[in-house]
Amino acid sequence: MRYRVEDVRCEYQRNPVGLDVKKPRFSWKVWSDDRNIMQAAYQVQVSDNSLHFSDIVWDTGKMETDQSVHVEYAGPELHSRTRYYYRVRVWIDRSLVSEWSEVNCWETGLLSEENWSARWITGDVARNDANQDACLMLRSKFSLKGNVKRARLYATALGLYELYLNGRRVGDWHFTPGWTSYNKRLQYQTYDVTELLHADMNAIGALIGGGWYKGNLAYRDQRNIYGNESALMCQLHITYADDTEEMILSDEHWRSATGPIIMSEIYHGETYDARLEKNGWNLADFNDADWSGIRVVDHSYETLIAQENMPTRIIQEIKPVSLIQTPLGETVLDIGQNMVGWMHFRVSGERGRRITLQHAEVLDQNGNFYMGNLRSAKQTINYVLKGGEEEEFEPRFSFQGFRYVKVEGWPGDLDLSTFTAKVIHTDNEITGMFECSDQMINKLQQNIVWGQKGNFLDVPTDCPQRDERLGWTGDAHVFMRTASYNMNTALFFTKWLRDLKADQLPNGGVPHVIPHVLRAEDHSSSAWGDAAVICPWTLYLCYGDRRILEQQYDSMKAWVEYIRYQGENEYLWNTGFHFGDWLGLDAKENSYEGATPKDLIATIFYAYSTHLLKETAMVLNRSEDAAKYEQLHQHIMDEFNNVFISPNGRLISNTQTAHVLALMFDVVKVKDRQRVADALAQLIIENNVHLTTGFVGTPYLCHVLSRFGYDHLAYQLVFQKEFPSWLYAITKGATTIWEHWDGIKEDGSFWSDDMNSFNHYAYGAVGDWLYRTVAGIDTATSQPGYKHIIINPTFGSELNWVKASYESLYGTIRSEWSKQENGMEINIAIPPNTTAQVIFKGINRVEQLEEGGSILPIMGGLLSWDCCEDHVALHLGSGNYSFRYKGDD
The missing domain is CATH 1.50.10.10 (Glycosyltransferase)
Structure with missing residues (x-):
C-alpha cells in the first residue's frame, strides 16, 4: 500500500505570513493510488524555532480520528511576529503510519494593538498643493546596524498604498489594504522584505491613493465616505544576526510630496504626467530637501486586523487581438475578452503629448465605441509624455472593466505589440x-x-x-x-x-x-x-x-x-x-x-x-x-x-x-x-x-x-x-x-x-x-465539505460527454460520463479519506454494471449497493473507477 500526506495548509493557505488567527486550523490531503483508503489517526507537531522540531510547543500525539480538515491548534498562546513550523503524519490503520509530511510553517502578525508603534502619517503638501486629487508620495531613509537575519514590513493605509524598498516594489499585491468596513475593520499586510534591504543606507517609499476610502464611490457621486484624507502607517521589524531587533516606523520624520499621479479614482481612471516624475524618489541617495514634511494623523489602532482573504494580483496578461477603425474614425483596440484590470503600454513621443485611453465593454450597433452604460464612470487613462526614450505606463489605483480601448493622441502609427491588457482579481485558487x-x-x-x-x-x-x-x-x-x-x-x-x-x-x-x-x-x-x-x-x-x-x-x-x-x-x-x-x-x-x-x-x-x-x-x-x-x-x-x-x-x-x-x-x-x-x-x-x-x-x-x-x-x-x-x-x-x-x-x-x-x-x-x-458532483449535508460525496450525473440528449472535476479539501473529485454504442461509460475519482454515493440512473439491477472489466460484487472499493426502481446506488470508498452500463440483452 502506498500513501503519503501532502498539500498541508494552515487556514486554507500554504505557509502564510502575517496571520492574526489565534487558534489556526490545519488541513491536509492523504494521497494514495489504492482504493478505500481512510485515515485512522493523525499526529500534528508544532515547533516555534526549528525545522528539525527540537523544541516542540504542541504535539497532538496520536489522535484516533479520520479528521483531516480544520484541525484546530490547541497549544500555548501564540506570540506576535513568530514563525511556527508544523508537520503531520497519519495512520491508515492502527499499524501503518506514514512518513512525516514536508515541514510547513505559518507566521503570526501583530496580534494586538499594543504591538503597533508606528504613527499614521499624511503629506503636509495638501496645505499648499491646489490639486487635492494628486496621489501622495512619502519617503524616509535609514541605516542598518549589522547583518540582517529577518525583516518584516507591516503596512496599511487610509486609502490605497504601494510600498517600495530601495527602489523595488514590496510584494505583488494590488489595491491594498483592500476594501472593508473601514471604520470597524481595517486590514494590514505583512511582507517579507529581508532580501530588499541593503547593507548600508536604505530608503522606504510609499504611494498613497484615495481608493474606496475617500474617492468617488457609489452612484450618487459620494466622496469621503470613510474620511477626507489619505494616510499611511507602516513599521519595519528588523532582526539582526545577533538576534537584536530594531523598528523603522512611519513617524513625523518622514517627507512628503506629490508627483506624476495627479488624479486616480476607482471609477474614473488615472491621470499621469510623466514630466512630474521624481526619478529615484524611493532610493536612499535621493535629495528630498524640497519635499514637505508630514502630519501625524489621529487614527485608532483598534480596528486593525491582518489580511484575511487572498490578495489581489495581476493574474494573467492578454495581448489585443485586433485594431479597429470605427465608422466614426475612432482608433480602438479589441482585447477579445471582457475583463477587469488595466492596460500597460510602451510609447515614444514628444514631451507634453497627451495620450488618452478610454475603456468600454461593447461597440454599438454601428460598430462605434460605446460608453453609455458606464453612466458617470469615466474609465479614462490620461498619460502625458516626458519625451525622449521609450516610456511605459500602467495605472496603480484604478481598475477598468472593458474589452475595447479607444486610443487618442498616439504618436505615429499604433503598434498592437506595444499594448498588454493585465487581468486583475483576487487570487483565489482555481478548483x-x-x-x-x-x-x-x-x-x-x-x-x-x-x-x-x-x-x-x-x-x-x-x-x-x-x-x-x-x-x-x-x-x-x-x-x-x-x-x-x-x-x-x-x-x-x-x-x-x-x-x-x-x-x-x-x-x-x-x-x-x-x-x-x-x-x-x-x-x-x-x-x-x-x-x-x-x-x-x-x-x-x-x-x-x-x-x-x-x-x-x-x-x-x-x-x-x-x-x-x-x-x-x-x-x-x-x-x-x-x-x-x-x-x-x-x-x-x-x-x-x-x-x-x-x-x-x-x-x-x-x-x-x-x-x-x-x-x-x-x-x-x-x-x-x-x-x-x-x-x-x-x-x-x-x-x-x-x-x-x-x-x-x-x-x-x-x-x-x-x-x-x-x-x-x-x-x-x-x-x-x-x-x-x-x-x-x-x-x-x-x-x-x-x-x-x-x-x-x-x-x-x-x-x-x-x-x-x-x-x-x-x-x-x-x-x-x-x-x-x-x-x-x-x-x-x-x-x-x-x-x-x-x-x-x-x-x-x-x-x-x-x-x-x-x-x-x-x-x-x-x-x-x-x-x-x-456532472453530478455534490456533497452530503450530513458530512459537508465533500467528506461524503454524491456523484449523481444527469444525462441529456443534447450532450454526448461531460468531464468535470472539483479540487476539494480532501483531494480531486472527478465525474466524467460519455455515451457509448451500448450504454454509458462513467469515470469517477473519489479522494482518500472520503466516501461516496454514486447513483446510476436508468437501470435497476446491479448486473447491468461492470467496473474495470469486472462484475460489480467483486470489485475493490465497493462498500454496499442498493437497487431501486429507476436507479442503482453504490456506496464506494476512495479510488479511481471506470463503470460501464452493460445494458439489457
Missing part, C-alpha cells in the same frame, strides 16, 4: 473544471468564470465597469455556490461576511451592499439580506467550516429576528421595501421588478433563512434555538400555505419564479409539490420553452426542474439559443455573463443605458446546475 461535447456550453462556462474573475476583486461586486462596483448581497448569495465550484472562495467570503456582520444594523437589518456605502435606509430586502444566513451556510456546505457558523451565528439569528418583528404577523413578511424578482421578464413596462408578489418572495426567503438557522443551531449544538426555530419555520410554512396556496394546491401567483422558489425551499406541502412542479413546467412550455425569471428565480430554475422529473426541460432551457436564454448572449459575442437577458437586442440596439452591465455574474449561477446536476 473547478467543467467541459462537455457542446462548444456553446463550454463557452457559457468560460463566460461564468470570466464574470467571477472580473467581479471578485477583493469584494463580490455586481459589476466592474460603471459607477457602482458594490458588494450587492443578493447577487453574492445566488452565485456563491457556483463560485465555490470554480474557485476556493472560503477566505474571500469569510472576509466579506465579517464585514456584513460589522455593518449589520443594531436591529438585525442587513444593508443592500457590503461594505455599506449607500443611504441609511438602503437595507433589508428579502433575498438580499438573506445573504446573512445563506452565505455562511454555503461556506459550511462547501468547506465543512464550522467556525464560520460560530462566528456568524449572532448575525444569522439577528437577521431572522429582524424579519420576525416586521409587520403585524410574525409568520409572514409583507412589509418594507423589496427588490422582488429583480429584472424578471414578466415585469411591467419601465419596471425592473418582476411580476411575482414581493410578499410571496419575502415569506419564502424568511422560511428558508429560518430553516437554515435551525440547521446551524443543530450543528453548533444549540438545542434550545434549534427547537425554537424549527417551530418558527413550521408556523411560517403553515401561514404561507394558508395565504399563497389555494385549497386545491395551486399557487396564487402564476409566475415561473413563484413556482421555482416555492419548490426550491420546500414551502409547499409535500402532497402539492408535484402539482406545483407540473404547473411550472407547463408555464415554461406555454412560453415556447423560454424562461421569464429574474435575479431571484433564475438561479434555482433548473435545479427545481431536475428535482421534479423535468431534466429534459432544464436541458432545453440551458441549450436554448433564442432570447431569452443563457446562450443568446453568446450568439451576440458575449465573453462574460450579462446583467440583462437582452442587453443587446436582436437588431444590435441596447436594452438601456441606465442599467446594462455586460459583466454581471448573477445569471451565471446556472454553473451550479452544470456541476451539481449535469
Whole structure:
C-alpha cells in the first residue's frame, strides 16, 4: 500500500505570513493510488524555532480520528511576529503510519494593538498643493546596524498604498489594504522584505491613493465616505544576526510630496504626467530637501486586523487581438475578452503629448465605441509624455472593466505589440473544471468564470465597469455556490461576511451592499439580506467550516429576528421595501421588478433563512434555538400555505419564479409539490420553452426542474439559443455573463443605458446546475465539505460527454460520463479519506454494471449497493473507477 500526506495548509493557505488567527486550523490531503483508503489517526507537531522540531510547543500525539480538515491548534498562546513550523503524519490503520509530511510553517502578525508603534502619517503638501486629487508620495531613509537575519514590513493605509524598498516594489499585491468596513475593520499586510534591504543606507517609499476610502464611490457621486484624507502607517521589524531587533516606523520624520499621479479614482481612471516624475524618489541617495514634511494623523489602532482573504494580483496578461477603425474614425483596440484590470503600454513621443485611453465593454450597433452604460464612470487613462526614450505606463489605483480601448493622441502609427491588457482579481485558487461535447456550453462556462474573475476583486461586486462596483448581497448569495465550484472562495467570503456582520444594523437589518456605502435606509430586502444566513451556510456546505457558523451565528439569528418583528404577523413578511424578482421578464413596462408578489418572495426567503438557522443551531449544538426555530419555520410554512396556496394546491401567483422558489425551499406541502412542479413546467412550455425569471428565480430554475422529473426541460432551457436564454448572449459575442437577458437586442440596439452591465455574474449561477446536476458532483449535508460525496450525473440528449472535476479539501473529485454504442461509460475519482454515493440512473439491477472489466460484487472499493426502481446506488470508498452500463440483452 502506498500513501503519503501532502498539500498541508494552515487556514486554507500554504505557509502564510502575517496571520492574526489565534487558534489556526490545519488541513491536509492523504494521497494514495489504492482504493478505500481512510485515515485512522493523525499526529500534528508544532515547533516555534526549528525545522528539525527540537523544541516542540504542541504535539497532538496520536489522535484516533479520520479528521483531516480544520484541525484546530490547541497549544500555548501564540506570540506576535513568530514563525511556527508544523508537520503531520497519519495512520491508515492502527499499524501503518506514514512518513512525516514536508515541514510547513505559518507566521503570526501583530496580534494586538499594543504591538503597533508606528504613527499614521499624511503629506503636509495638501496645505499648499491646489490639486487635492494628486496621489501622495512619502519617503524616509535609514541605516542598518549589522547583518540582517529577518525583516518584516507591516503596512496599511487610509486609502490605497504601494510600498517600495530601495527602489523595488514590496510584494505583488494590488489595491491594498483592500476594501472593508473601514471604520470597524481595517486590514494590514505583512511582507517579507529581508532580501530588499541593503547593507548600508536604505530608503522606504510609499504611494498613497484615495481608493474606496475617500474617492468617488457609489452612484450618487459620494466622496469621503470613510474620511477626507489619505494616510499611511507602516513599521519595519528588523532582526539582526545577533538576534537584536530594531523598528523603522512611519513617524513625523518622514517627507512628503506629490508627483506624476495627479488624479486616480476607482471609477474614473488615472491621470499621469510623466514630466512630474521624481526619478529615484524611493532610493536612499535621493535629495528630498524640497519635499514637505508630514502630519501625524489621529487614527485608532483598534480596528486593525491582518489580511484575511487572498490578495489581489495581476493574474494573467492578454495581448489585443485586433485594431479597429470605427465608422466614426475612432482608433480602438479589441482585447477579445471582457475583463477587469488595466492596460500597460510602451510609447515614444514628444514631451507634453497627451495620450488618452478610454475603456468600454461593447461597440454599438454601428460598430462605434460605446460608453453609455458606464453612466458617470469615466474609465479614462490620461498619460502625458516626458519625451525622449521609450516610456511605459500602467495605472496603480484604478481598475477598468472593458474589452475595447479607444486610443487618442498616439504618436505615429499604433503598434498592437506595444499594448498588454493585465487581468486583475483576487487570487483565489482555481478548483473547478467543467467541459462537455457542446462548444456553446463550454463557452457559457468560460463566460461564468470570466464574470467571477472580473467581479471578485477583493469584494463580490455586481459589476466592474460603471459607477457602482458594490458588494450587492443578493447577487453574492445566488452565485456563491457556483463560485465555490470554480474557485476556493472560503477566505474571500469569510472576509466579506465579517464585514456584513460589522455593518449589520443594531436591529438585525442587513444593508443592500457590503461594505455599506449607500443611504441609511438602503437595507433589508428579502433575498438580499438573506445573504446573512445563506452565505455562511454555503461556506459550511462547501468547506465543512464550522467556525464560520460560530462566528456568524449572532448575525444569522439577528437577521431572522429582524424579519420576525416586521409587520403585524410574525409568520409572514409583507412589509418594507423589496427588490422582488429583480429584472424578471414578466415585469411591467419601465419596471425592473418582476411580476411575482414581493410578499410571496419575502415569506419564502424568511422560511428558508429560518430553516437554515435551525440547521446551524443543530450543528453548533444549540438545542434550545434549534427547537425554537424549527417551530418558527413550521408556523411560517403553515401561514404561507394558508395565504399563497389555494385549497386545491395551486399557487396564487402564476409566475415561473413563484413556482421555482416555492419548490426550491420546500414551502409547499409535500402532497402539492408535484402539482406545483407540473404547473411550472407547463408555464415554461406555454412560453415556447423560454424562461421569464429574474435575479431571484433564475438561479434555482433548473435545479427545481431536475428535482421534479423535468431534466429534459432544464436541458432545453440551458441549450436554448433564442432570447431569452443563457446562450443568446453568446450568439451576440458575449465573453462574460450579462446583467440583462437582452442587453443587446436582436437588431444590435441596447436594452438601456441606465442599467446594462455586460459583466454581471448573477445569471451565471446556472454553473451550479452544470456541476451539481449535469456532472453530478455534490456533497452530503450530513458530512459537508465533500467528506461524503454524491456523484449523481444527469444525462441529456443534447450532450454526448461531460468531464468535470472539483479540487476539494480532501483531494480531486472527478465525474466524467460519455455515451457509448451500448450504454454509458462513467469515470469517477473519489479522494482518500472520503466516501461516496454514486447513483446510476436508468437501470435497476446491479448486473447491468461492470467496473474495470469486472462484475460489480467483486470489485475493490465497493462498500454496499442498493437497487431501486429507476436507479442503482453504490456506496464506494476512495479510488479511481471506470463503470460501464452493460445494458439489457
